[in-house]
Amino acid sequence: xxxxxxxxxxxxxxxxxxxxxxxxxxxxxxxxxxxxxxxxxxxxxxxxxxxxxxxxxxxxxxxxxxxxxxxxxxxxxxxxxxxxxxxxxxxxxxxxxxxxxxxxxxxxxxxxxxxxxxxxxxxxxxxxxxxxxxxxxxxxxxxxxxxxxxxxxxxxxxxxxxxxxxxxxxxxxxxxxxxxxxxxxxxxxxxxxxxxxxxxxxxxxxxxxxxxxxxxxxxxxxxxxxxxxxxxxxxxxxxxxxxxxxxxxxxxxxxxxxxxxxxxxxxxxxxxxxxxxxxxxxxx
Amino acid sequence: xxxxxxxxxxxxxxxxxxxxxxxxxxxxxxxxxxxxxxxxxxxxxxxxxxxxxxxxxxxxxxxxxxxxxxxxxxxxxxxxxxxxxxxxxxxxxxxxxxxxxxxxxxxxxxxxxxxxxxxxxxxxxxxxxxxxxxxxxxxxxxxxxxxxxxxxxxxxxxxxxxxxxxxxxxxxxxxxxxxxxxxxxxxxxxxxxxxxxxxxxxxxxxxxxxxxxxxxxxxxxxxxxxxxxxxxxxxxxxxxxxxxxxxxxxxxxxxxxxxxxxxxxxxxxxxxxxxxxxxxxxxx
Numbered sequence: 001x002x003x004x005x006x007x008x009x010x011x012x013x014x015x016x017x018x019x020x021x022x023x024x025x026x027x028x029x030x031x032x033x034x035x036x037x038x039x040x041x042x043x044x045x046x047x048x049x050x051x052x053x054x055x056x057x058x059x060x061x062x063x064x065x066x067x068x069x070x071x072x073x074x075x076x077x078x079x080x081x082x083x084x085x086x087x088x089x090x091x092x093x094x095x096x097x098x099x100x101x102x103x104x105x106x107x108x109x110x111x112x113x114x115x116x117x118x119x120x121x122x123x124x125x126x127x128x129x130x131x132x133x134x135x136x137x138x139x140x141x142x143x144x145x146x147x148x149x150x151x152x153x154x155x156x157x158x159x160x161x162x163x164x165x166x167x168x169x170x171x172x173x174x175x176x177x178x179x180x181x182x183x184x185x186x187x188x189x190x191x192x193x194x195x196x197x198x199x200x201x202x203x204x205x206x207x208x209x210x211x212x213x214x215x216x217x218x219x220x221x222x223x224x225x226x227x228x229x230x231x232x233x234x235x236x237x238x239x240x241x242x243x244x245x246x247x248x249x250x251x252x253x254x255x256x257x258x259x260x261x262x263x264x265x266x267x268x269x270x271x272x273x274x275x276x277x278x279x280x281x282x283x284x
Numbered sequence: 285x286x287x288x289x290x291x292x293x294x295x296x297x298x299x300x301x302x303x304x305x306x307x308x309x310x311x312x313x314x315x316x317x318x319x320x321x322x323x324x325x326x327x328x329x330x331x332x333x334x335x336x337x338x339x340x341x342x343x344x345x346x347x348x349x350x351x352x353x354x355x356x357x358x359x360x361x362x363x364x365x366x367x368x369x370x371x372x373x374x375x376x377x378x379x380x381x382x383x384x385x386x387x388x389x390x391x392x393x394x395x396x397x398x399x400x401x402x403x404x405x406x407x408x409x410x411x412x413x414x415x416x417x418x419x420x421x422x423x424x425x426x427x428x429x430x431x432x433x434x435x436x437x438x439x440x441x442x443x444x445x446x447x448x449x450x451x452x453x454x455x456x457x458x459x460x461x462x463x464x465x466x467x468x469x470x471x472x473x474x475x476x477x478x479x480x481x482x483x484x485x486x487x488x489x490x491x492x493x494x495x496x497x498x499x500x501x502x503x504x505x506x507x508x509x510x511x512x513x514x515x516x517x518x519x520x521x522x523x524x525x526x527x528x529x530x531x532x533x534x535x536x537x538x539x540x541x542x543x544x545x546x547x548x549x550x551x552x553x554x555x556x557x558x559x560x561x562x563x564x565x566x567x568x
């Protein structure tokens with residue numbers, strides 16, 4: 001047995017051809033490594049519902065902007081492999097930058113309109129990088145299903161829209177957010193948090209909990225909800241807020257009066273670390 | 285028997301699944317209809333080298349700019365079907381605009397750098413539309429090979445680069461230019477030419493013949509070649525020249541002194557009709 005690490009597109013394509021010709025369904029879990037229990041929940045689910053799981057580990061430079069944390073993004077490759085081997089993942093694809101973006105590689109994807117607000121406003125080049133690498137990986141793995149975490153709520157929407165718009169056959173599967181016992185959503189970036197920041201980072205979860213409670217108490221005024229969310233984030237020690245909004249989860253359009261389903265989405269900094277979280281409510 | 289015309293993506297995908305599960309290789313010939321012997325040469329070659337040929341007929345609006353000939357582009361659907369049936373093409377995919385671009389469809393492809401000069405300068409949105417529809421059709425048909433005419437020289441380069449950049453498994457096959465007996469390259473747009481313009485349209489072929497002769501006589505000065513080509517186009521009655529250049533066919537970069545391989549590329553108007561043609565010389 002043992003986990004197989006493929007480094008080149010050619011190796012991966014040849015592996016995939018073998019899997020396909022034996023009629024295996026393929027599940028892809030795209031990651032940037034620094035694996036945590038959130039990633040592993042995707043992997044476990046992929047193993048459960050497809051014949052062969054391919055986990056990709058690639059810190060994709062095109063989804064980071066100048067001044068973002070590309071260089072310091074945590075790298076824990078050996079530990080990642082151990083975790084995946086423990087789950088009996090058969091194959092990891094871990095290419096180099098040059099393998100994914102060889103000289104001359106210049107075709108890019110412009111993500112769908114749903115990429116424009118929220119993350120798109122604060123990280124205008126981010127989703128372009130995401131959909132380009134996701135499409136390349138989907139093409140390489142020939143995945144029947146690909147698994148993404150619901151923490152990146154807008155990312156899931158953008159990827160699903162790409163799959164529909166480009167007539168891909170892959171099913172995009174969104175899996176629930178995994179949290180620390182105190183409620184912080186798991187993220188590879190949580191390691192950046194100091195002890196004090198780690199406490200303050202709970203502001204996001206607390207605020208989403210409050211959002212949920214206000215909805216259950218009958219609050220339907222979107223502006224009132226968003227004002228309270230902003231206030232609560234600041235009161236609980238976030239350093240700055242990119243956005244804290246409630247929206248239609250199918251379009252990301254704002255509500256005046258809340259209807260269902262509804263999602264609350266937050267991006268905020270605690271110290272220098274940018275955290276995102278969200279809470280989806282299906283019905284009132 | 286009889287030719288099968290599929291109108292929806294769902295029908296096509298279900299057809300393709302059947303073909304794939306029976307281990308057929310699939311050849312795709314993407315067209316905008318108004319089929320001529322150039323298209324049919326692609327179809328014949330596709331039938332020869334793949335198990336199942338799918339011809340697509342779709343006048344793709346996203347590759348036409350405002351003011352171009354989208355509305356008057358020739359439509360000869362019944363005649364097209366007859367020609368394809370005569371070649372025993374089993375399946376035609378002929379979707380509506382809404383089927384290919386349903387409401388909300390907004391993901392787009394930015395073509396590779398090689399799309400920027402020449403056609404890209406004169407039709408800046410053209411190749412974006414081309415690669416977006418080609419990618420969608422490749423995904424729908426699951427084509428092992430897709431067939432393009434060498435008349436659209438730069439298009440073939442842009443599509444090949446997309447396939448490489450996005451790690452698609454499809455092989456892009458370029459087929460030779462087919463010409464009228466007097467040398468005019470076949471194009472669906474030739475029907476726009478008046479009798480007088482039809483005579484003047486031979487300027488392109490004559491000029492490329494002259495280019496070939498000058499090369500064979502030892503001319504290696506790119507500027508001298510291009511000046512003569514421009515002069516000859518005008519002397520033979522073209523109305524205006526978009527470009528008449530010699531370039532490296534692997535990069536489209538200009539030569540000072542000609543090396544091999546070399547390609548001469550022309551885009552010129554005869555009356556209101558824009559014609560393109562080219563001539564590739566592999567070695568001196």
